[in-house]
Amino acid sequence: MSEPILIRRAAIAGEGRTDILIEDGRISDVGAGLSRAGARTIDADGLIALPGLVDMHVHLREPGFEASETVLTGSRAAAAGGFSAVFAMPNTNPVADTAGVVEQELALGEAAGYATVQPIGAVTVGQKGERLAELGAMARSKANVRVFSDDGSCVWDPLLMRRALEYVKSFGGVVAQHAQDPRLTEGAQMNEGVVSAELGLAGWPAVAEESIIARDVLLAEHVGSRLHICHLSTAGSVDLIRWAKKRGINVTAEVTPHHLLLTEELVRGYDARFKVNPPLRRDEDVLAVREGLADGTIDIVATDHAPHPAEAKATEWAAAAHGMVGLESALRVVHKTMVATGLIGWSDVARVMSEAPARIGGLAAHGRPIRAGEPAELTLYDPSAGGEFSAHDLAGRSTNSPFFGETLPGSVRGTIHRGYETLSDGALVDLEGVRA
Numbered sequence: 001m002s003e004p005i006l007i008r009r010a011a012i013a014g015e016g017r018t019d020i021l022i023e024d025g026r027i028s029d030v031g032a033g034l035s036r037a038g039a040r041t042i043d044a045d046g047l048i049a050l051p052g053l054v055d056m057h058v059h060l061r062e063p064g065f066e067a068s069e070t071v072l073t074g075s076r077a078a079a080a081g082g083f084s085a086v087f088a089m090p091n092t093n094p095v096a097d098t099a100g101v102v103e104q105e106l107a108l109g110e111a112a113g114y115a116t117v118q119p120i121g122a123v124t125v126g127q128k129g130e131r132l133a134e135l136g137a138m139a140r141s142k143a144n145v146r147v148f149s150d151d152g153s154c155v156w157d158p159l160l161m162r163r164a165l166e167y168v169k170s171f172g173g174v175v176a177q178h179a180q181d182p183r184l185t186e187g188a189q190m191n192e193g194v195v196s197a198e199l200g201l202a203g204w205p206a207v208a209e210e211s212i213i214a215r216d217v218l219l220a221e222h223v224g225s226r227l228h229i230c231h232l233s234t235a236g237s238v239d240l241i242r243w244a245k246k247r248g249i250n251v252t253a254e255v256t257p258h259h260l261l262l263t264e265e266l267v268r269g270y271d272a273r274f275k276v277n278p279p280l281r282r283d284e285d286v287l288a289v290r291e292g293l294a295d296g297t298i299d300i301v302a303t304d305h306a307p308h309p310a311e312a313k314a315t316e317w318a319a320a321a322h323g324m325v326g327l328e329s330a331l332r333v334v335h336k337t338m339v340a341t342g343l344i345g346w347s348d349v350a351r352v353m354s355e356a357p358a359r360i361g362g363l364a365a366h367g368r369p370i371r372a373g374e375p376a377e378l379t380l381y382d383p384s385a386g387g388e389f390s391a392h393d394l395a396g397r398s399t400n401s402p403f404f405g406e407t408l409p410g411s412v413r414g415t416i417h418r419g420y421e422t423l424s425d426g427a428l429v430d431l432e433g434v435r436a
Contacts, residue, residue, distance in 0.1 A: 002419040004036050010044035010380065012370050014346030020049060022376040025419035029372050040421075044380055047413055048346055051354040052084025052377030053331065054366050056147070056176075056254060057230060057302035059323070060086070060117065062108060063101075064093025069307040069397045071108035071117055074327070077305070077396030078115040079422040081327040082379035082412040085116035085358065085366045086305075089151045090127065097122035097133035099141035106143040114422045115415075118363060121145040123164050123175060127153045132164060139171045146362040149176035149230065152277060152322075154212060156182055161216060165225035174226040174252075174360065177216055179237070180278065184208035189318060191264045191279045199268065201317070204279045206234040213237050217244040217251050228360060229253040231304050233278040235288035242297045252360050254302040255289045257326055257333035258402055262286075266402075272313040272320030273402045276306075293352060294343040300357045303330045307398030324402045328393050331381060332408035339383075340409060354379075380414035395428060 007020040012030075019034035020027060060074040069077075071088070078086045088105055090096035096105060102119035109117025121138040125131055127150040138145040148168060155161045155177060164175050185208045190196050192203025213229055217240065220227035229241065232253045241253045258276065263283055266274040274280060292298040306323025313320050326333075334353065338344045344352075358367025368374040386409035391399050415423040422429055 004039035006039040007042045010049035013350045048381045050379040053082045054085045054357040056087045056357045058086040058305045060088045072112040073397040075112045075114040077327040079415045080395035084377040084417040090122040099137040102143040120147045123150045154180045165223040169225040176228040179209045179212035181208040210236040221249045227251045238292035252299040254300045257330045260337040270317045277322040335410045376419040378416040382411045385411035
């Protein structure tokens, strides 16, 4: 049984201040002047209380790539960033394409304890795009998988994509597509445009993303199934999702924090920390995805947290791995790009970083409003703090962040998962021996 926690004078989603009492893993009361004998008291005056953040796109690398990250270190990084739940992508070794592998990931997350780790199952066997994986078996497993993705490998075959959409419809699942036409991006190194021409790097055209989105929203409409678009990055993609939603197609989409802030201009320095898939785009694309997130066209923010060992980035641009770590910086980047600019408020942050991802991914215990009777999944955030982001802000195994040297507002002060404080005053709590 967890120790009672009394949070005093927190501003729920930026609104009026109140107290929050947590007992036995749930919020037992919300209101002014609460008290509880023996409770650990947290002074939250000046802090914002948000529903625990939920990230639908995280690479935890275990099993198979533990030099980059493990479920333990990745979920610890999640807690440092205010996340109480993460969805683990299937590009592990072995690939998470069977009930056995997703159940192993689930068990590793439970053992770590810092955040709920919900496995995502692969759409195709080995993510090879040749035949469907055991979707039904993964859905019926202890992991209760409802999101399926081949992640970095686009489900390029339209017939296979149609069959996947038909299959997951039977149990309320969703296919999360990495929208990248492989034929249009062979050898691509960065966004296609003026900068790629100046640098002499093979271009990654926006149409490679947009053509897959256009095809798949029509397939989803034809089948009557749910489709989710991973890490949308172009203005044209925003327009396509907006059109599809107006048409009534059941599609959702995500944007990463780095696509809300960073542009292709950073590639000029050939620093491989800025090499990512999809690539950093133009200023116009950054503005379009911000607008799309603000008006609800884009449903959620997801980090695409992609840790790599130092040697995978400390090499020439063409040979460097794609990807960036993002769990610890995500909320602060959203604060900078969306809240500080007046595009959205804190209640919107709760929606796009907690409520909507939990709903899309089917995590019933997460993304809930902060009120009596709900599970105790909370994030405490100090909007008045901030400073230069550095390696000291990271809690995972890898350090390939694109935000080093960037001045970011705010600071996560506390993360509470299942009624346990997994992060307090900037220091991660060792849960061994704490839980009953």
